[in-house]
Amino acid sequence: MTSSEKYLETGATPKSGSGGKKSYHHGDLRAALIEATRQLVEEKGPDSFSVSDACRLAGVSTAAPYKHFKDKTEMLVAAVLEGMDRHRNNMIAALDGIPEGTNDRITAIGLEYVAFALREPGIFRLKFGGFTDRIADERLEQGGQQSFGILLSEVAKCLHEPGITEEVRRRGFILWSFVHGLSFILYDQGLAEKGGEFVLRDLLEDVSKRMLS
Amino acid sequence: MTSSEKYLETGATPKSGSGGKKSYHHGDLRAALIEATRQLVEEKGPDSFSVSDACRLAGVSTAAPYKHFKDKTEMLVAAVLEGMDRHRNNMIAALDGIPEGTNDRITAIGLEYVAFALREPGIFRLKFGGFTDRIADERLEQGGQQSFGILLSEVAKCLHEPGITEEVRRRGFILWSFVHGLSFILYDQGLAEKGGEFVLRDLLEDVSKRMLS
DNA sequence: CTCATCAAGTTAGTGTCTCTAACATAAGTT
DNA sequence: AACTTATGTTAGAGACACTAACTTGATGAG
Numbered sequence: 001m002t003s004s005e006k007y008l009e010t011g012a013t014p015k016s017g018s019g020g021k022k023s024y025h026h027g028d029l030r031a032a033l034i035e036a037t038r039q040l041v042e043e044k045g046p047d048s049f050s051v052s053d054a055c056r057l058a059g060v061s062t063a064a065p066y067k068h069f070k071d072k073t074e075m076l077v078a079a080v081l082e083g084m085d086r087h088r089n090n091m092i093a094a095l096d097g098i099p100e101g102t103n104d105r106i107t108a109i110g111l112e113y114v115a116f117a118l119r120e121p122g123i124f125r126l127k128f129g130g131f132t133d134r135i136a137d138e139r140l141e142q143g144g145q146q147s148f149g150i151l152l153s154e155v156a157k158c159l160h161e162p163g164i165t166e167e168v169r170r171r172g173f174i175l176w177s178f179v180h181g182l183s184f185i186l187y188d189q190g191l192a193e194k195g196g197e198f199v200l201r202d203l204l205e206d207v208s209k210r211m212l213s
Numbered sequence: 214m215t216s217s218e219k220y221l222e223t224g225a226t227p228k229s230g231s232g233g234k235k236s237y238h239h240g241d242l243r244a245a246l247i248e249a250t251r252q253l254v255e256e257k258g259p260d261s262f263s264v265s266d267a268c269r270l271a272g273v274s275t276a277a278p279y280k281h282f283k284d285k286t287e288m289l290v291a292a293v294l295e296g297m298d299r300h301r302n303n304m305i306a307a308l309d310g311i312p313e314g315t316n317d318r319i320t321a322i323g324l325e326y327v328a329f330a331l332r333e334p335g336i337f338r339l340k341f342g343g344f345t346d347r348i349a350d351e352r353l354e355q356g357g358q359q360s361f362g363i364l365l366s367e368v369a370k371c372l373h374e375p376g377i378t379e380e381v382r383r384r385g386f387i388l389w390s391f392v393h394g395l396s397f398i399l400y401d402q403g404l405a406e407k408g409g410e411f412v413l414r415d416l417l418e419d420v421s422k423r424m425l426s
Numbered sequence: 427c428t429c430a431t432c433a434a435g436t437t438a439g440t441g442t443c444t445c446t447a448a449c450a451t452a453a454g455t456t
Numbered sequence: 457a458a459c460t461t462a463t464g465t466t467a468g469a470g471a472c473a474c475t476a477a478c479t480t481g482a483t484g485a486g
Contacts, residue, residue, distance in 0.1 A: 025434055025481070047260055052472060060435075063474080067434050072473065128397060129342040170411055173398075174420060178387065181394025184341060185386075198383055207387060210423040238452060238463060265443065273464075279445065280463050428486090436479065443472075450465065456458090 030068040030078075032058045037079040041122035046129070051075065076126055077137050083123035084143040087116045091150055101157040103208045109151055110179045110204040117183035124183065151176060158212045171211055178207055243281040243291075245271045250292040254335035259342070264288065289339055290350050296336035297356040300329045304363060314370040316421045322364055323392045323417040330396030337396065364389060371425045384424050391420055 026032065036057040041049050051072050055062045069075045094112040098105045117124040127140060152164050155172040182203070185191075239245065249270040254262050264285050268275045282288045307325040311318045330337040340353060365377050368385045395416070398404075 029434080050472065051474090061437075062472085063437080063476095064435060066474065125342060128401065129338060166410075170416075173411065174391065174416060177394035177398055178391040179394065180398060181390035181392065181396075183394075184397070185390055185393060188341065197379075198386065203383070203387060207424075211420075242463080263443065264445090274466075275443085276445080276447095276466080277464060285444065430485090431483085433482085434480085436477100438476085438478100440475080441473095444470090446469080447467085448465100449467100450463100452463080453461085455460080 026058075026060060026064075029058065029060060029064060033065055033068065033075060034078050034082060037075050038083065038120075038123065041076070041079060041126065042120060043122075046076075046122050046126050049076070077140065080123055080126045081137075081139055081143065083120055084127060084140070084147070086120075087113075088143065088147050088150070090116060091147065095154075101160075103158060103205065103212055105154050106151075106158060106175065106208040106212065107201065107204045109154065110175070110182075110208070111201060113179045114183050114186065114200065114204075118187055121187050124187075128180070128184075148172070148176060155212065175207070175211055179204070239271075239273060239277075242271065242273060242277060246278055246281065246288060247291050247295060250288050251296070251333075251336065254289070254292060254339065255333060256335075259289075259335050259339050262289070290353065293336055293339045294352055294356065296333055297340060297353070297360070299333075300326075301356065301360050301363070303329060304360065308367075314373075316371060316418065316425055318367045319364070319371060319388065319421040319425065320414065320417045322367065323388070323395075323421070324414060326392045327396050327399065327413065327417075331400055334400050337400075341393070341397075361385070361389060368425065388420070388424055392417070 033054055036054040037049065040053050040057065044053070051065055052062050054075070055064060058064075065075060069078065091109050091112045094108040095105055098108055127144075152168055152172040155175065156162075156164055156168045159168060159171065161168050186200075246267055249267040250262065253266050253270065257266070264278055265275050267288070268277060271277075278288060282291065304322050304325045307321040308318055311321055340357075365381055365385045368388065369375075369377055369381045372381060372384065374381050399413075
């Protein structure tokens, strides 16, 4: 397809075109811009991201995004929301096949949490870097709580508690803090793959054990 | 000695004027700009910070900073370096009067770590938000390692280890990760003072105990 | 099919921002 | 006093976010 050089691939093709014909309308510019945003945020870093760059990548004029997003922040929020879906889905998928009520499930969630932070550091920073004015969207808050909920239900099972008791919340909160900080530090130190001098899985297992007994 | 070190007083009084007379030269613009940067970063958030704003606040033209800093990033780095000094000094001060080799010292460091993150969230984010391209300065790295070293030497004493062994580094790394993540989360959730639903000191004591036994 | 409508593009332009160049002034040195 | 250097200024280039006004073409009613 020739037009895919111009239009960042998103699965949607320009509407009118048979073959490589250039069409005035894009097809699915919104999705293309979100993908361009994601890509640029990872490549150049979140604060070097510019709407102009995304436009160049998507092959449209610099005014085009404003038909789809209120402003730059909304573009970033859209990209982060998609990222959080991936993050949450990956964590759920990581539980597959691991017996319920075991520490292994906690470890698996933690590993996937960190893995995402290292795989998509730009998106991770946008969500959690906490630049208050940049991103303060209720949908982001909700997504975070959902992910936390997954962890809490696992913690409850490990502790043989009937539900999300206060003690479950306490332990879960601590575990989350640890994994969250770990995610930042590993990336900041450039210890991406190894877990630094330590084996990542061992660290997570150690902490899980200590916190859930 | 550079001339900027000569005027390290923060009041920065204009040189020629007796009284309120406006002088062409500022007195200590470098320090004034760093303070303006710090203030604006806290007020408006790190990514809304602009050199122009800092100039307005300091009462100079928008070109003036470039006699003292290479670019915007260097201004931010300077503000962060000062912040890290405060951070480290506060942690050291927090140890005063607490018996050596006790978990209380670990807890005290953690409390002060979190306290700084909540008191100066903008500076904290600039240092640790990890926007790679924004700030990648060797001096920042060094400062971080210094702070980590303080923690490690306390951990070693708690574990009755002769020095900074691998196990000391492991436990210290985990404790740092926890406190670091806690700092981010407490601020992000707007749980500034309370420690959320939990008492901050209790959380830190709990984790210290579990990790150092 | 034709025409009106409307979503989704475009170009052009404004105001702000970072940073540079050229110049001006203050302060120290000799 | 004259020279030199540090530190300020104004003017302006180039990038960016965003808006206004116009254009295109898909769609649906008659």
